Amino acid sequence: MKHLSKLAFAHRKVVLLLVVTSLFIGASIIGQAYFFVAVVDRVFLKGQSFQSIIPLLVGLILVLAGRSFFTWANGRLGVRMAARAKSYFRNAVIQKFSRNPLQVSLSGQSGRKVSVLMDAVDEVDGYFSSYIPQMIQTAIIPFMILIVVFTQHLYSGLIMVITAPFIPFFMALIGIMTKKKSEEQMEKLSAFSGTFLDTLQGLTTLKLFGRSKRQKDEIEKSSLGFRDATMGVLKVAFVSSLMLEFISMLSIGLIALEIAIRLVVYESIAFFPAFFILVLAPEFYLTLKDFGSAFHTGRGSTGAANQLMEELDKEEKGVTWGEKKLDVYALPPRLELQNVSFRYDGGFALQGIQAEIPPQSQTAIVGRSGAGKSTLLNVIAGLIQPNEGEIQLNHHALSSYS
Structure with missing residues (x-):
């Protein structure tokens, strides 16, 4: 009051x-x-x-x-x-x-x-x-x-x-x-x-x-x-x-x-x-x-x-970005997920995701409804920050790119 x-x-x-x-x-x-x-x-x-x-x-x-x-x-x-x-x-x-x-x-x-x-x-x-x-x-x-x-x-x-x-x-x-x-x-x-x-x-x-x-x-x-x-x-x-x-x-x-x-x-x-x-x-x-x-x-x-x-008053968890530029005319980047984990507040969690996606490859994310496919894509896109682990593009952290 x-x-x-x-x-x-x-x-x-x-x-x-x-x-x-x-x-x-x-x-x-x-x-x-x-x-x-x-x-x-x-x-x-x-x-x-x-x-x-x-x-x-x-x-x-x-x-x-x-x-x-x-x-x-x-x-x-x-x-x-x-x-x-x-x-x-x-x-x-x-x-x-x-x-x-x-x-x-x-x-x-x-x-x-x-x-x-x-x-x-x-x-x-x-x-x-x-x-x-x-x-x-x-x-x-x-x-x-x-x-x-x-x-x-x-x-x-x-x-x-x-x-x-x-x-x-x-x-x-x-x-x-x-x-x-x-x-x-x-x-x-x-x-x-x-x-x-x-x-x-x-x-x-x-x-x-x-x-x-x-x-x-x-x-x-x-x-x-x-x-x-x-x-x-x-x-x-x-x-x-x-x-x-x-x-x-x-x-x-x-x-x-x-x-x-x-x-x-x-x-x-x-x-x-x-x-x-x-x-x-x-x-x-x-x-x-x-x-x-x-x-x-x-x-x-x-x-x-x-x-x-x-x-x-809830804490805002913004996504941080760096200054590094990605060359859009070069080959697609190499994507690596190193022990990536993400947890919702008191709910579903992705744990220990390890993956390596080479350039020009075709990769499908498969799972039942609610398994976390959309969540994983959001993490890879950098829209949400992982609680643990790191995502790398061409051996550099995703957060270092602008």
Whole structure:
């Protein structure tokens, strides 16, 4: 998550605009509550005429319009930041793959790489479009509301201060589970994508050798694994929403009970501040609750981000070439393979290949499917470096030629 955070706050202009729009949203929430309570107080308690509250109604409409506009602007800024971040990650992955395409194609399933380029990049969207804007709002709006509540009634403000930390506490607990589940889901999606694409690419060969039934079972197994992982993430999301709703409801109930006792029994608070606090309290907890949902989304994005960073941080094994020139007008070169070995990451290996191919000879490489014929040709062509041994052209190392 540190890399995502660093990338997000690198867009300083967007972050500054998010802060400004959050301030205006907080001000419009307080203004909306004030105008609404003022209208109710003057009409139902003071019995004023409709004409006398027209300025208040106009103010209420303007505040509602302003809140809608700034909320929309805040969302648009988040979407713009997400688009830039996805473009950055997608270009970085494409550049990494294009620098040495053959090496990339040899290391792992091509379908898994497509999944990283498409699905993992798209999964990062929620961190920038939802989590960052909501985090900035949560850092500003609840404090603005809290300041106003303290000016109206001390004990209601204290209840808010005491109950508010319970939401981040449960949010952190559930976030740990969410991160693990989302990483598992992304891994299952990559495995499913890799298996499905590789099966499509080799469908003709599979049918030719009568292995299509086995691959069908493999696809079904990968699909069911991804389904179960997705259901696990949704289960955690539902539990998270339930707990946040429960804590918010209980906290608002405590504030309403305390105000009702002071208003009705002790008559120590007037109707206007009491109603004003009751209108602001749900907004206070709504912001915290929305941050809990956004935090769940942000933690889900970290699984995809880890997958992206793992791909981008992989060591690139480039092919080295020298300065020696090969005379193209002379006889074809003499080719020698001296104890050449090549191993895929955790997979198939060519070991101890010894061969000598004289000029103007005809040589065939024969073997069953998957024996390594294409791999050997790639090694001879110099497209991939052998792990051991050496290939020589006219008694000089292949890597010494340009």
